[in-house]
Amino acid sequence: MIIDDAHYDAIVIGSGAAGGTVASALAAKGRTVLILERGGSLAREDQNVADVDLFRKDRYHPDEQWFGTDGDPFNPQAIYALGGNTKIWGAVLERMREPEFDGLAFQGGKAPAWGVRYAEMAPWYDQAEALYRVHGQAGLDPTEPARTVAYPHPPRPIEPFLEPLRSALQRQGCRPYDLPLTWSEDADDPTGDAELFGVDAALRHGGTSLRTGARVTRLHVNPSGTEVRGVEAEICGQRWLFRGDQVVLAAGAINTPAILLASSSDPHPEGLANGSGQVGRNLMKLQLSAILQRASEQNSGTYPRSLGINDYYWGDKNVSFPLGHIESGGGVLQDPLFAESPPVLSLVTRLLPNEALKRLAVRSVCWWATSAVLPDPDNRVTLRNNRIRIHYLPNNLEAHDRLVYRWLDTLQAVEADPLTRVVNRTWIHPRGEAPMAVMGFACGTCRMGADPGSTVVDLEGRCHGIGNLTIADASVFPSCPGLSPGLTVIANALRLADRLP
Numbered sequence: 001m002i003i004d005d006a007h008y009d010a011i012v013i014g015s016g017a018a019g020g021t022v023a024s025a026l027a028a029k030g031r032t033v034l035i036l037e038r039g040g041s042l043a044r045e046d047q048n049v050a051d052v053d054l055f056r057k058d059r060y061h062p063d064e065q066w067f068g069t070d071g072d073p074f075n076p077q078a079i080y081a082l083g084g085n086t087k088i089w090g091a092v093l094e095r096m097r098e099p100e101f102d103g104l105a106f107q108g109g110k111a112p113a114w115g116v117r118y119a120e121m122a123p124w125y126d127q128a129e130a131l132y133r134v135h136g137q138a139g140l141d142p143t144e145p146a147r148t149v150a151y152p153h154p155p156r157p158i159e160p161f162l163e164p165l166r167s168a169l170q171r172q173g174c175r176p177y178d179l180p181l182t183w184s185e186d187a188d189d190p191t192g193d194a195e196l197f198g199v200d201a202a203l204r205h206g207g208t209s210l211r212t213g214a215r216v217t218r219l220h221v222n223p224s225g226t227e228v229r230g231v232e233a234e235i236c237g238q239r240w241l242f243r244g245d246q247v248v249l250a251a252g253a254i255n256t257p258a259i260l261l262a263s264s265s266d267p268h269p270e271g272l273a274n275g276s277g278q279v280g281r282n283l284m285k286l287q288l289s290a291i292l293q294r295a296s297e298q299n300s301g302t303y304p305r306s307l308g309i310n311d312y313y314w315g316d317k318n319v320s321f322p323l324g325h326i327e328s329g330g331g332v333l334q335d336p337l338f339a340e341s342p343p344v345l346s347l348v349t350r351l352l353p354n355e356a357l358k359r360l361a362v363r364s365v366c367w368w369a370t371s372a373v374l375p376d377p378d379n380r381v382t383l384r385n386n387r388i389r390i391h392y393l394p395n396n397l398e399a400h401d402r403l404v405y406r407w408l409d410t411l412q413a414v415e416a417d418p419l420t421r422v423v424n425r426t427w428i429h430p431r432g433e434a435p436m437a438v439m440g441f442a443c444g445t446c447r448m449g450a451d452p453g454s455t456v457v458d459l460e461g462r463c464h465g466i467g468n469l470t471i472a473d474a475s476v477f478p479s480c481p482g483l484s485p486g487l488t489v490i491a492n493a494l495r496l497a498d499r500l501p
């Protein structure tokens with residue numbers, strides 16, 4: 001094993017939404033930081049892919065097989081790169097709503113409270129929106145949480161054909177709003193991400209070092225198991241050991257528990273920080289369904305996500321439990337999630353030649369319906385012969401189905417409206433749920449809370465009983481919001497970084 005000469009104030013594992021953000025915050029405080037990232041820089045031509053290639057499903061899948069609930073191997077959609085999953089995200093950065101922090105009652109049960117209230121998170125959301133240059137418009141969304149500052153930038157203009165669709169939705173009593181987007185203004189790569197606003201910002205401070213192609217395999221502790229003394233990584237086939245005062249795990253909600261489980265030792269026989277037995281448990285991932293409408297005219301197929309609708313977020317006229325969020329998916333030629341999802345189109349994409357596929361895509365308007373799931377200790381990440389195994393059965397399904405049917409009703413009403421000309425009237429709206437392989441929205445596998453008996457980290461992200469190990473990524477979510485989690489990951493990372501010495 002090669003032992004690195006340097007000693008760092010902090011070692012950050014992973015450079016995605018959490019890792020990149022923590023690194024930049026620590027570097028700004030003058031700390032020496034080492035970022036260990038298993039991926040490398042994503043080639044420009046692989047960023048923001050906008051063509052039918054996306055449907056062939058070979059993009060954005062690492063050369064890795066995980067085992068699924070049925071025990072069969074599958075190839076996850078995830079990205080190991082500088083910036084992590086933010087390199088291919090939809091760039092929608094939303095705040096969680098106040099009641100979601102307090103433990104929301106769903107049809108199938110009550111979600112746990114976070115132990116951190118919205119009011120405590122609000123200043124970190126302000127900072128996160130400023131750091132990631134979020135463009136948005138307050139005051140339109142009926143579920144919008146309280147804010148004391150305006151969005152740092154006005155909303156992005158939406159595609160012209162979506163304006164009449166916005167009016168059509170308003171005629172149906174919906175209150176569409178401009179989705180808040182992180183936007184860099186770079187012509188080649190306009191959406192913001194954690195490489196740009198996290199890693200690059202950290203590197204501008206002199207004290208940051210970056211090792212790419214560095215897959216962390218294990219954390220080593222002192223004999224009493226109360227401190228991490230070394231971080232082991234595989235780099236170009238060789239084992240390396242790095243040392244730092246603080247270690248921040250931010251490898252994402254699947255790989256963070258995998259690293260902890262692989263780090264068992266005499267003081268931690270069931271895996272590091274796993275005294276509660278909760279490491280890897282309570283895996284949640286947003287329920288996602290794509291729904292297609294037929295546009296009456298061609299669009300570019302390459303525009304960003306645009307309109308959000310939360311009129312059914314807390315329920316609808318028939319039920320008083322939360323259903324979820326709707327958003328216009330943006331052009332289907334640049335949406336890696338869509339490329340994975342609708343089974344109807346999956347078949348078509350395999351059969352159709354590129355040109356025909358493109359013609360179909362540019363006549364489509366995609367909507368995403370998203371709903372929360374509840375934590376379930378049986379939904380979990382484990383290791384089998386050091387390979388990742390996911391046991392996952394989604395819940396809160398009735399709420400999601402209701403949301404989808406409510407939205408189909410709304411689309412049909414919009415299409416029947418004689419004033420609406422931008423979409424065609426159809427009786428069938430092809431739709432499909434994101435399959436197991438879509439893991440980008442995973443959270444909850446190292447839940448945060450004050451009780452060491454039932455949680456993995458405390459309210460400051462520190463692993464119970466291990467003084468210098470913090471978990472900063474989506475693993476720490478005690479519950480799953482009903483809409484995009486990325487801004488909460490970033491805001492929480494800023495909050496935790498502020499408390500790190």
Ligand SMILES: Cc1cc2nc3c(=O)[nH]c(=O)nc-3n(C[C@H](O)[C@H](O)[C@H](O)COP(=O)(O)OP(=O)(O)OC[C@H]3O[C@@H](n4cnc5c(N)ncnc54)[C@H](O)[C@@H]3O)c2cc1C
Pocket residue numbers: 013014015016017018019036037038039077078079080081082083084085086088089090091092093094214215216217250251252253255256259336337439440441442473474475484485486487489
């Ligand atoms: C296609 C897609 C679209 C999405 N759209 C949105 C959206 O519009 N809005 C939103 O809010 N969220 C979106 N998400 C979800 C969002 O990207 C995640 O919630 C967020 O990135 C989670 O942050 P994280 O820091 O927990 O993990 P990640 O951002 O995934 O970062 C984890 C990092 O750790 C690295 N890593 C993993 N294992 C190791 C290891 N062993 N050693 C070293 N490094 C390691 C990875 O390479 C990666 O860089 C989307 C996700 C996907 C996949």
